[in-house]
Amino acid sequence: MASISVEGLAKSFGRVPALLPTSFEVAPGEVFGLIGPDGAGKTTLMRLLVSLLLPDAGSARVDGLDVVKDFRELRRRVGYMPGRFSLYQDLSVRENLDFFATIFGASVAENRGLVDDLYLQLEPFEKRRAGALSGGMKQKLALCCALIHRPRVLFLDEPTTGIDAVSRRELWEMLGRLRAAGITLLVSTPYMDEASRCDRVALIEGGRILAIERPGDLAARYRYPLLAVEGGPRIALLEALRSLPQARSVYPFGSTIHFTDQRLGADPAALAAELVGALEGRGLEGLGAQPIEAGIEDVFMALAVDTRQAGEAHHG
Amino acid sequence: MRTFFGFVRKEFFHLGRDRRTLVVLFGIPLMQMLLFGFALRNEVKDTPVAVVDLSGDPLTRRLASALEASESFRLAATVRNLDEGKKLLAESKAKVLVVFAEDFSEHFGRDGRAEVEILTDGSDPNSARTRVAYANGVVQQELAAVARESGKGAGAPHIEAATRMRFNPSLESTYLFVPGVMALVLTLVSALMTSVTITREKELGTMEVLLVSPLRPFQIIVGKVVPYLGLSFLNVLIILGLSRFAFGVPIVGNVFLLIAESVLYIVCALSLGVLVSTRAETQQAATTGSLSGLMFPTMLLSGFIFPLESMPRVLYWLSHIVPARWFLVIVRGIMLKGVGIAELWPQTLILAAMTTFFLLASVRNFHIRLE
Numbered sequence: 001m002a003s004i005s006v007e008g009l010a011k012s013f014g015r016v017p018a019l020l021p022t023s024f025e026v027a028p029g030e031v032f033g034l035i036g037p038d039g040a041g042k043t044t045l046m047r048l049l050v051s052l053l054l055p056d057a058g059s060a061r062v063d064g065l066d067v068v069k070d071f072r073e074l075r076r077r078v079g080y081m082p083g084r085f086s087l088y089q090d091l092s093v094r095e096n097l098d099f100f101a102t103i104f105g106a107s108v109a110e111n112r113g114l115v116d117d118l119y120l121q122l123e124p125f126e127k128r129r130a131g132a133l134s135g136g137m138k139q140k141l142a143l144c145c146a147l148i149h150r151p152r153v154l155f156l157d158e159p160t161t162g163i164d165a166v167s168r169r170e171l172w173e174m175l176g177r178l179r180a181a182g183i184t185l186l187v188s189t190p191y192m193d194e195a196s197r198c199d200r201v202a203l204i205e206g207g208r209i210l211a212i213e214r215p216g217d218l219a220a221r222y223r224y225p226l227l228a229v230e231g232g233p234r235i236a237l238l239e240a241l242r243s244l245p246q247a248r249s250v251y252p253f254g255s256t257i258h259f260t261d262q263r264l265g266a267d268p269a270a271l272a273a274e275l276v277g278a279l280e281g282r283g284l285e286g287l288g289a290q291p292i293e294a295g296i297e298d299v300f301m302a303l304a305v306d307t308r309q310a311g312e313a314h315h316g
Numbered sequence: 317m318r319t320f321f322g323f324v325r326k327e328f329f330h331l332g333r334d335r336r337t338l339v340v341l342f343g344i345p346l347m348q349m350l351l352f353g354f355a356l357r358n359e360v361k362d363t364p365v366a367v368v369d370l371s372g373d374p375l376t377r378r379l380a381s382a383l384e385a386s387e388s389f390r391l392a393a394t395v396r397n398l399d400e401g402k403k404l405l406a407e408s409k410a411k412v413l414v415v416f417a418e419d420f421s422e423h424f425g426r427d428g429r430a431e432v433e434i435l436t437d438g439s440d441p442n443s444a445r446t447r448v449a450y451a452n453g454v455v456q457q458e459l460a461a462v463a464r465e466s467g468k469g470a471g472a473p474h475i476e477a478a479t480r481m482r483f484n485p486s487l488e489s490t491y492l493f494v495p496g497v498m499a500l501v502l503t504l505v506s507a508l509m510t511s512v513t514i515t516r517e518k519e520l521g522t523m524e525v526l527l528v529s530p531l532r533p534f535q536i537i538v539g540k541v542v543p544y545l546g547l548s549f550l551n552v553l554i555i556l557g558l559s560r561f562a563f564g565v566p567i568v569g570n571v572f573l574l575i576a577e578s579v580l581y582i583v584c585a586l587s588l589g590v591l592v593s594t595r596a597e598t599q600q601a602a603t604t605g606s607l608s609g610l611m612f613p614t615m616l617l618s619g620f621i622f623p624l625e626s627m628p629r630v631l632y633w634l635s636h637i638v639p640a641r642w643f644l645v646i647v648r649g650i651m652l653k654g655v656g657i658a659e660l661w662p663q664t665l666i667l668a669a670m671t672t673f674f675l676l677a678s679v680r681n682f683h684i685r686l687e
Contacts, residue, residue: 050528052686071684072530080528086521090333091326102322103529145525 001064003028003153003184004049008058011044018044020207021058026186026200031179033198034188035296041207042188043083046157049186050080063152063184076104079151081142083158083188089131093122093141096130097148104149114181115144118174136167143174153184160189172197192296203300210303215296222294222302224248225268227275228256231287240282244275251301258298259289319531323539330513331543341509345501345551349558352493363447364392366410368401371420375462382458383414388450405437412436412447414455430459494559495647496620498578499640501555503585503614506548510589511602514540519598524686533682541586548582568654574647577660580667581643585610587674588639594681614640642666 004026011019019041026032034042047053049062051071060067065074087096097119101108112119118140125133130141139159146154156175160168172194175185179199187198195201195215203210211221229241234252241250241259248262261271268291275289294302331337367380384391392410395401404410415433417423424430434451436444514537517523526536552575559565567574588610596602615621617631618640624632635641642663649655657664 047686052524052527054685054687075528076530078528080525082521082524084521086525088326088330088522089520091329095326095329099322099326100525100529103319103526103531105319105530 001028002026002061003030004032004060004062004186006049006058006060009045009048009055009060010057011048011053011055017207019048022209023058024202024209024212026184028184029179029182030200031175031185031187031198033195033201034186034204035190035192035195035201035300036188036204037190040204042204043157044207045204046080046155046186046188050078050155051075076149077152079146079149079154081146081154081156081159083161085138085142087130087138087142087145090129092127092129093133094126096141096145100145101148106149108148111148111150114150114178115147117177118144121170136163136170139163139167139171140174143171147178151183153186154178156185156187158188158190160191160194168194192300195296201296203296203303205300205304205307208307210300210307218296218299219294221299224264224302225261225266225271226292226294226298227259227261227268227272227289228253228292229259229275229279229287229289230256232279232284237279237284237287240279240284244278246271249302249305251298253297258292260298260302320535320539323531323535324542327513327539327543331547337509341505341547342551342554344504345497345555346558348497348501349494349555349562352497353558353563361388363389363411363450364409365389365412365414365451366392366401366404367394368398368413368415369394369396370398370418371416371422372396373421375421375424376416378462379414379416379455379458383451383454386450386454389454402435405435408437412451414451424459424462428463493620494555494563494565495644495651496618498552498555498647499581499618499620499643500611500614501551502548502578502582502643503588503610503640505551506544506582506585507589507592507610508603508606509547510540510544510586511592511596511606512599513544514590514593515596515599515602527684527686533684534679537590537678537682541583541590544586544589545579545582548586549579552578552582565651567651569650570656573657574650577643577646577650577664577667580664580671581639581646584639584643584667584671584674587671587678590678591674591681594678594683613638617641618644620644639667639670 002025004024006025007023008021009019009023010017010021022045034045036042044053048055049060049067051067051074054068062074063077065077067074088099091099097108101111122137122141122144125137130138133141143156143159146156160171163171175187175197179185187194195218198215200212200214201218202212211218213221229237231237234257238250238252238257241247241257246261246263248260249258250260251258259275261275263271272289272291276287279287331341365383367376367383369376369380380391380394383389389412393404395404398415401410401413401415405413413433413435415435417431417433420430420432432452432455434448434455436447436451438444517526556567556571556574560567589606592605592609593602596605613635617624617627617635617638619635620640624635624641627635646660646663646667649660
């Protein structure tokens with residue numbers, strides 16, 4: 001049986017659709033990532049699944065429980081860590097932990113095992129007020145509090161947003177251990193590079209799931225030849241690239257520019273050489289172009305554009 | 317049950333760490349008691365009085381010193397003509413002018429009748445009326461004494477004022493304000509504080525986590541209410557203690573009944589606060605809602621400051637839904653008249669009914685989700 005199963009779930013606030021009808025399943029013990037920018041609908045989907053919002057249409061089951069009808073039992077079995085820091089800032093680390101253990105009828109002692117790694121890091125700050133912790137420590141404490149009752153399914157809304165790189169890595173390592181302990185994890189993040197930490201990811205934008213894939217298979221969704229172009233004056237280069245007839249998409253990407261050629265199946269090396277030649281013809285010298293593997297961001301951009309165009313064609 | 321106590325314990329942690337709230341909780345009752353007790357009194361105390369003594373004999377001098385001796389007045393000056401007296405009044409050097417006519421003693425000696433003219437500064441009509449009444453009282457009393465001493469008992473001034481205020485013989489305003497302050501403080505502390513503490517959880521996002529837990533709405537509500545019930549109870553004791561020992565207000569009736577009724581009113585105010593918080597999304601909205609929706613009616617429509625009977629009909633009817641109105645009747649009844657539950661059961665029943673209604677409405681209105 002799936003740990004989370006979603007069927008046609010949809011939600012809008014007034015006339016603004018926040019989540020278009022969505023269906024997917026998450027297997028027990030899977031780490032499922034929701035990846036998308038702010039406002040994509042990640043939080044709405046999570047809140048629907050932890051029974052904080054009522055769906056307009058469709059249904060969802062978490063650990064076999066209906067999110068509307070069985071919400072009371074569901075709330076015992078899931079752990080939820082909201083995107084905003086939601087602990088009591090005026091309570092100490094220990095008091096927060098004790099409080100969340102008590103309201104779930106659990107005790108810190110009996111569930112220490114699950115959160116031991118995290119708790120060892122927090123222990124030196126036991127008496128410090130939660131509000132005075134660093135961002136990373138706050139998130140670790142919040143995770144501890146969400147785990148203290150041994151939930152079967154854990155929902156984490158952007159746990160790594162706003163914390164330092166080291167804490168981010170530590171947090172993901174912790175999530176890996178939870179997976180090993182058999183807990184199903186639904187994690188949302190705006191950071192594309194965190195996709196590789198998940199078993200499967202759903203790319204989400206504008207309330208719509210664009211694709212659900214294993215991170216390793218995402219690159220295969222990118223069928224057009226992709227080149228990284230570097231050097232030269234950036235703005236002029238962008239303009240020149242966009243004016244080329246073979247351009248499918250042109251995006252600045254870090255220090256380089258990602259250029260997608262619309263000729264499917266052509267040899268990327270040959271296309272790179274042709275591109276450099278074409279740019280030299282426009283007076284742009286000393287440039288380099290290399291064929292590259294598509295990353296998750298490339299896939300995301302391409303899917304988002306495709307979906308938007310499909311939507312417009314549909315409506316138009 | 318353990319869950320519930322864990323929740324209550326957390327509330328006490330919050331309270332203990334929030335200095336500002338503690339100051340509001342205990343500072344406001346103290347401040348209001350002292351303010352109403354010392355500063356905002358209605359009765360006359362040490363009012364400067366000038367005597368215009370056109371008669372100038374032992375009798376009028378005796379009356380003047382009677383005024384001086386009373387706690388209400390101090391003798392600012394004794395003058396020999398009316399214009400001088402009026403000047404004192406205009407310059408506010410005297411608030412009351414007591415004029416004894418030239419033939420005052422003669423008249424009194426002859427037929428036991430005396431004409432005293434009392435003038436006062438009418439720019440403050442409320443206290444002017446009180447001052448005149450007090451001055452008149454002092455003079456009448458003294459004249460009666462004189463009449464008795466001279467054996468003219470039968471001829472004693474028949475104009476002697478026979479009015480006596482029942483339940484508050486000296487018309488002490490302290491007696492009147494204690495019940496009012498109790499209602500006000502309990503409304504403020506109970507209703508305002510609870511409404512703020514629940515909306516705070518919404519604002520900080522912790523409500524989101526509380527909702528995704530086995531806690532039930534009534535556990536959250538009651539858990540929030542219990543600490544404030546304790547604190548408000550402490551406030552009742554402080555107010556009653558202050559009024560009894562600092563201001564000497566007697567409690568004529570049963571103290572335990574008074575305390576029990578106060579607890580009922582506290583629960584009523586607390587449930588009102590909870591109701592406000594189920595509607596308000598931010599602490600600011602909760603504060604505004606409690607202040608305008610609860611504080612002002614408690615002050616203005618409860619009979620604390622303005623007499624209910626002289627209100628326009630609409631406001632008078634409106635006052636019936638103000639819990640403080642019923643509480644005031646109860647407190648005044650027990651403290652000043654010494655009546656018991658036999659007389660006060662209708663008001664008690666109304667308060668209990670209101671409380672039940674507010675609690676049910678709060679539990680119904682409590683969102684078990686974010687929308």
